[in-house]
Amino acid sequence: MKFILFSLFTIFALSLQAEPYKMGQGVKVNEMLNIGGYFSTEFESNRSSDSVALEDIAVIAYGDLHPMLSYLVELESAGFYRKNLSDDSHSSDKNFHIERLYGDLWISNEVNIRFGKQIAPIGYWNREPINVLRDTTSNPLYSMLLFPRFLTGIDINGFIPKVDGVKYHLFGQNNNDLDENYINIPNTHFFGFALEKEISNELSSGISIGDFIPKSSVRSQFIQANFKYDNEVWQILAEGLVAKSRYSNTRDEYAFSAYMQGMYRYTQKHAVIGRYEYFNDNRTQYEDNILTLGYSYRPWYPVSLKAEYQFHSKNDENRALISFSVLF
DSSP states (O other): OOOHHHHHHHHHHHHHHSOOTTTSSEEEEEEEEEEEEEEEEEEEEEEEEEEEEEEEEEEEEEEETTEEEEEEEEEEEEEEEEEEEETTOOEOOOOOOOEEEEEEOOOSOOOEEEEEEEEEOSSSGGGGEEEEEEESSOOOTTHHHHSSSEEEEEEEEEOOTSSSSEEEEEEEEEOOTTTSSSHHHHHHEEEEEEEEOSSSSSEEEEEEEEEEEETTEEEEEEEEEEEEEEEEOOOOOOEEEEEEEEESSEEEEEEEEEEEEEEEEESSEEEEEEEEEEETTTTTTTEEEEEEOOOOOOOEEEEEEEEEEEEESSSSGGGEEEEEEOOO
């Protein structure tokens, strides 16, 4: 709590000398320093309990140190406070972790270098970690369980010369994560390659491949594909991934997951969402079919109120989610 009060006081003090504030863009002190953040609250109801939570609180700082060099720092506390309404118990984790801490060296359209802890450049969903900017409160299992969401290393990226609209990412990590308590799959080895093609203003697609070694020392490899169509009224997202894990010289285990999501924006502020997801991991013997139906209301783009219900093929996992989140 002291950290939050200090952060809010710092933002207020800096805002006295900053440019006029714009919602969702933080406080611009100067070209070298912008300060902002976000929070998200959540209500969840399932067969076993109902709960309310202040789920995420984060502070973000970013800016340009030089025309060729910029940076971003994001400190986040997930699971800040949760109260179980069914038995009146509660839990909290007020520790702030390093979600992102990286620099960008902008060399040209063909070669840029991002170094530090960053989002793994895989697909569409994984590259949007902030609740308020997503279309549903929940994440597809595909994006949470089958590859590391972050890497602490280097991503060389840019547009391929003489190939119209194709961007590449060549990334790697050969060390511990910057904050091993804040990553879905801790690892010391993560290398991969990704391509994304902008086919038109409304259509894009991409692929990625990766190889990583979790702390369990089980080596995993994956190939992923993604597709996106967006004409400002309708949006269709589809992503799928196949992973192979080698437990010994003779035994391989496979996992497959894919989802397709459609969203219809019937006004600029209101949208309805439907998503079907299939998940099958032979390593853990977990298989599920998930249908998510949701609604999104954005009075302003940096403010989001979302509600959804998930139907699972395992009935005891059905749940309802409501979230309110703000990017400031």
